[in-house]
Amino acid sequence: MKVKKIMNPDVRTCRSIDMLDRAAQLMWDHDIGCLPVVNESGHVVGMVTDRDICMAAYTQGQALRGIAVFSAMAHQVHSCQADDDLAAAEAVMRQHQIRRMPVIDDQGHPIGILTLNDIARAARHGGPVTPVEVSSTLSAVCEPRRIAASA
Numbered sequence: 001m002k003v004k005k006i007m008n009p010d011v012r013t014c015r016s017i018d019m020l021d022r023a024a025q026l027m028w029d030h031d032i033g034c035l036p037v038v039n040e041s042g043h044v045v046g047m048v049t050d051r052d053i054c055m056a057a058y059t060q061g062q063a064l065r066g067i068a069v070f071s072a073m074a075h076q077v078h079s080c081q082a083d084d085d086l087a088a089a090e091a092v093m094r095q096h097q098i099r100r101m102p103v104i105d106d107q108g109h110p111i112g113i114l115t116l117n118d119i120a121r122a123a124r125h126g127g128p129v130t131p132v133e134v135s136s137t138l139s140a141v142c143e144p145r146r147i148a149a150s151a
Helices: 020-030 050-060 086-096 116-124 131-142
Strands: 034-038 044-049 100-104 110-115
Touching (some): 020 050, 034 110, 044 100, 086 116, 086 131
Antiparallel strands (some): 100 110
Protein backbone atom coordinates (compact mmCIF):
# COMPACT_ATOMS: atom_id res chain seq x y z
CA MET A 1 0.00 0.00 0.00
CA LYS A 2 1.21 3.50 -0.84
CA VAL A 3 1.26 6.36 1.65
CA LYS A 4 -1.10 8.39 -0.56
CA LYS A 5 -3.90 5.88 0.06
CA ILE A 6 -4.18 6.76 3.75
CA MET A 7 -2.46 10.14 4.28
CA ASN A 8 -4.45 13.24 5.10
CA PRO A 9 -4.02 15.64 2.15
CA ASP A 10 -5.47 18.59 4.11
CA VAL A 11 -2.17 19.83 5.52
CA ARG A 12 -1.82 23.13 7.40
CA THR A 13 1.54 24.83 7.84
CA CYS A 14 3.20 27.69 9.68
CA ARG A 15 6.49 29.53 9.27
CA SER A 16 9.44 29.54 11.65
CA ILE A 17 9.05 33.30 12.13
CA ASP A 18 5.40 32.94 13.22
CA MET A 19 4.65 33.20 16.92
CA LEU A 20 3.45 30.14 18.81
CA ASP A 21 0.03 31.68 19.44
CA ARG A 22 -0.61 31.51 15.69
CA ALA A 23 0.50 27.86 15.55
CA ALA A 24 -1.69 27.02 18.55
CA GLN A 25 -4.66 28.78 16.96
CA LEU A 26 -4.23 26.81 13.72
CA MET A 27 -4.07 23.56 15.67
CA TRP A 28 -7.20 24.48 17.64
CA ASP A 29 -9.15 25.63 14.57
CA HIS A 30 -8.35 22.49 12.57
CA ASP A 31 -8.28 19.93 15.43
CA ILE A 32 -4.71 18.86 14.71
CA GLY A 33 -1.69 18.24 16.90
CA CYS A 34 1.18 19.31 14.67
CA LEU A 35 2.16 21.61 11.85
CA PRO A 36 4.92 21.30 9.29
CA VAL A 37 7.04 24.45 9.43
CA VAL A 38 7.88 25.87 6.01
CA ASN A 39 10.36 28.48 4.79
CA GLU A 40 9.65 31.34 2.38
CA SER A 41 9.81 28.90 -0.55
CA GLY A 42 7.30 26.53 1.03
CA HIS A 43 9.86 23.80 1.80
CA VAL A 44 9.44 21.86 5.04
CA VAL A 45 12.18 22.91 7.48
CA GLY A 46 10.72 21.68 10.76
CA MET A 47 7.75 20.35 12.68
CA VAL A 48 6.00 21.84 15.70
CA THR A 49 3.60 19.89 17.91
CA ASP A 50 1.10 20.87 20.56
CA ARG A 51 3.52 19.42 23.13
CA ASP A 52 6.37 21.54 21.74
CA ILE A 53 4.20 24.62 22.27
CA CYS A 54 3.39 23.68 25.87
CA MET A 55 7.00 22.93 26.71
CA ALA A 56 8.21 26.18 25.13
CA ALA A 57 5.72 28.20 27.16
CA TYR A 58 6.81 26.43 30.34
CA THR A 59 10.57 26.53 29.79
CA GLN A 60 10.70 30.07 28.39
CA GLY A 61 8.19 31.55 30.84
CA GLN A 62 6.58 33.76 28.22
CA ALA A 63 3.21 34.15 26.56
CA LEU A 64 2.87 32.27 23.28
CA ARG A 65 2.63 35.57 21.38
CA GLY A 66 6.22 36.28 22.45
CA ILE A 67 7.79 32.97 21.39
CA ALA A 68 8.77 32.24 17.78
CA VAL A 69 7.97 28.85 16.28
CA PHE A 70 11.68 28.53 15.45
CA SER A 71 12.56 28.20 19.14
CA ALA A 72 10.12 25.34 19.75
CA MET A 73 10.10 23.35 16.52
CA ALA A 74 11.95 20.15 15.75
CA HIS A 75 14.65 21.09 13.26
CA GLN A 76 15.33 17.55 12.08
CA VAL A 77 12.42 16.46 9.89
CA HIS A 78 11.72 12.91 8.82
CA SER A 79 9.35 12.83 5.88
CA CYS A 80 8.02 10.54 3.21
CA GLN A 81 6.51 10.87 -0.25
CA ALA A 82 3.03 9.94 -1.41
CA ASP A 83 4.28 7.08 -3.58
CA ASP A 84 6.42 5.54 -0.82
CA ASP A 85 5.38 2.16 0.51
CA LEU A 86 3.50 2.50 3.77
CA ALA A 87 5.72 -0.16 5.35
CA ALA A 88 8.80 2.00 4.68
CA ALA A 89 7.12 5.07 6.17
CA GLU A 90 6.13 3.06 9.24
CA ALA A 91 9.72 1.91 9.63
CA VAL A 92 10.88 5.55 9.71
CA MET A 93 8.21 6.38 12.28
CA ARG A 94 9.29 3.46 14.47
CA GLN A 95 13.01 4.22 14.16
CA HIS A 96 12.66 7.91 14.99
CA GLN A 97 9.70 7.60 17.37
CA ILE A 98 7.44 10.01 15.53
CA ARG A 99 3.64 9.95 15.57
CA ARG A 100 3.13 12.26 12.62
CA MET A 101 5.17 12.66 9.47
CA PRO A 102 4.87 15.21 6.67
CA VAL A 103 4.34 13.87 3.18
CA ILE A 104 6.28 15.97 0.69
CA ASP A 105 6.48 16.30 -3.07
CA ASP A 106 9.67 16.11 -5.12
CA GLN A 107 10.46 19.76 -4.33
CA GLY A 108 10.06 19.34 -0.56
CA HIS A 109 6.67 21.04 -0.31
CA PRO A 110 4.12 19.49 2.07
CA ILE A 111 1.22 17.71 0.38
CA GLY A 112 -0.12 15.76 3.34
CA ILE A 113 0.42 14.29 6.78
CA LEU A 114 0.74 10.62 7.72
CA THR A 115 -0.20 9.82 11.32
CA LEU A 116 -0.44 6.80 13.56
CA ASN A 117 -4.20 7.37 13.47
CA ASP A 118 -4.20 7.02 9.68
CA ILE A 119 -2.33 3.72 9.98
CA ALA A 120 -4.72 2.43 12.65
CA ARG A 121 -7.75 3.38 10.54
CA ALA A 122 -6.27 1.51 7.58
CA ALA A 123 -6.00 -1.62 9.72
CA ARG A 124 -9.52 -1.20 11.09
CA HIS A 125 -10.97 -1.00 7.59
CA GLY A 126 -9.32 -4.24 6.53
CA GLY A 127 -6.47 -2.76 4.53
CA PRO A 128 -3.12 -4.47 4.11
CA VAL A 129 -1.99 -3.05 7.46
CA THR A 130 -2.55 -5.59 10.22
CA PRO A 131 -3.40 -4.85 13.85
CA VAL A 132 -0.07 -6.46 14.78
CA GLU A 133 1.79 -3.96 12.57
CA VAL A 134 -0.13 -1.08 14.11
CA SER A 135 0.65 -2.25 17.64
CA SER A 136 4.31 -2.74 16.72
CA THR A 137 4.57 0.81 15.35
CA LEU A 138 2.67 2.29 18.28
CA SER A 139 4.81 0.41 20.78
CA ALA A 140 8.05 1.59 19.16
CA VAL A 141 6.89 5.20 18.91
CA CYS A 142 5.73 5.27 22.54
CA GLU A 143 8.87 3.65 23.95
CA PRO A 144 10.46 6.07 26.45
CA ARG A 145 13.42 7.86 24.98
CA ARG A 146 16.67 7.64 26.85
CA ILE A 147 17.54 10.93 28.43
CA ALA A 148 21.23 11.76 28.26
CA ALA A 149 22.84 11.98 31.67
CA SER A 150 23.58 15.56 32.56
CA ALA A 151 27.24 16.41 33.02
